Amino acid sequence: MKNSITTLKGQSVHKRYLNLIGLASIIFSVASLVAFYPGAMTWDSMDQLRQARTGEYTDWQPPAMAFVWSLLLNLSDGPGGMLIFHFMLLWATALILFKWCAREEYRFGFLFLLLPVLPWILNFQFTIWKDVGMAYAWGLAIAICIYFRGQEKFPKAAAALVMALFIYGSVVRSNSLSAGVFLMPFLAISIFKINTIKSTVAFMVLGGVITVLAHLSAGALLQAKKTHSVAYVMFDDVIALKLRGVNVPVNFLTPEELTAVEHCEYLNTHEMGAAFCLSDEQFTSITQERFPDLKAAWLETVPRHISVYASFRWNAFLNLIRLPSLPPYYYTEFTVKKPPFSVGTENRETSKSEHLVNKFVTSSAKLIPGLFKPYTWLIVSITLMIYFQLSTVFRGTSFWLLPMSGLSYVLAYLPITPAADLRYAYWLCFIATLSLFAFVNIRFQGKTHQRFI
Incomplete structure (x- = not known):
């Protein structure tokens, strides 16, 4: 007891x-x-x-x-x-x-x-x-x-x-x-x-x-x-194919923009996020005025090069889940802004x-x-x-x-x-x-x- x-x-x-x-x-x-x-x-x-x-x-x-x-x-x-x-x-x-x-x-x-x-x-x-x-x-x-x-x-x-x-x-x-x-x-x-x-x-x-x-x-x-938010993913896809040697029509980019993307350190490191290689104004123009050209390029090239596309997307996914060989990436955000926010x-x-x-x-x-x-x-x-x-x-x-x-x-x-x-x-x-x-x-x-x- x-x-x-x-x-x-x-x-x-x-x-x-x-x-x-x-x-x-x-x-x-x-x-x-x-x-x-x-x-x-x-x-x-x-x-x-x-x-x-x-x-x-x-x-x-x-x-x-x-x-x-x-x-x-x-x-x-x-x-x-x-x-x-x-x-x-x-x-x-x-x-x-x-x-x-x-x-x-x-x-x-x-x-x-x-x-x-x-x-x-x-x-x-x-x-x-x-x-x-x-x-x-x-x-x-x-x-x-x-x-x-x-x-x-x-x-x-x-x-x-x-x-x-x-x-x-x-x-x-x-x-x-x-x-x-x-x-x-x-x-x-x-x-x-x-x-x-x-x-x-x-x-x-x-x-x-x-x-x-x-x-x-x-x-x-x-x-x-409507802002065509899908353009973010489409842009990544067609740029990935372009950089992998696929003949992609890029009339939605100016020569200067294409050069900036090709030499973008962020893209070379992460394989995705090509939109970050351009200014907000440049990418907004692509999602609005030049979206039909981007969409046409995606529809023309991705289905015909599905193996290259799948390889890119698989690598991008592995980059997201951060396998043991990769360090954690962007795992905190504590930035507090001043008014007017x-x-x-x-x-x-x-x-x-x-x-x-x-x-x-x-x-x-x-x-x-x-x-x-x-x-x-x-x-x-x-x-x-x-x-x-x-x-x-x-x-x-x-x-x-x-x-x-x-x-x-x-x-x-x-x-x-x-x-x-x-x-x-x-x-x-x-x-x-x-x-x-x-x-x-x-x-x-x-x-x-x-x-x-």
């Missing part, structure tokens, strides 16, 4: 200690938010803020995020409102999953409180990017589903919020379809308690339809100007707090570089997906759809890899981490939870 009481007291102290670690992470996260407020920005962010301020939208960036941003400008004339919105989504995800673990008496619930301070999530956390918005909106949708999936009836208000978060996450990233078709079945199975092969396939189709219709509706309702605005002077957070992330990347490379999270996702399917604890559940969503998202970059930036795999890193923490809590609880479907 005495030994039993001692054991219970020891477990209580251990649990309290772990929860204090989680609390400390939230405090660190809040302090970091204060340090980086109103948020880090790049050209993409500033372009979306410009659209939010003017109410004139283009489809180069998904206009839905700029529209939501325009509403948040009533709270803060700058990036601050959107930064707070993203943090609310992230904190809600962490706290709901922690509360779920506490209710189920899982021992490692504190791991979810660490989500906001993990260096491979903290690295882009302050950047106002659509990648971040999609990850955090979908993360909260997953958290709500996990929390309520054990109940006999899923609350209608919670189900409505889940669908709203799914749609928002879908429309803020133009390539969200590849991830959404696997995420929707997990959400729908959680809500409707139907888990069969037929229902999973049906929900996948439903997710695809909702995503496509949401994108089309957002563009039409906001009257987004527009193109050409100077950067704000870095504070000691900002430097500390930046140092934490960069030191982590030097210590464990694999955590900042997509290939690591691809391996984690594949391993989790297989385990969720084979384990007696998870067999028959829909948890395998979570890592599958991240896996599918990154694999979809095979034909369209735009750069080697880690931001393009942010959803993979986020959902793989969340899935891993769920696995640890359920698997090492020591009992099978049949009510998880």
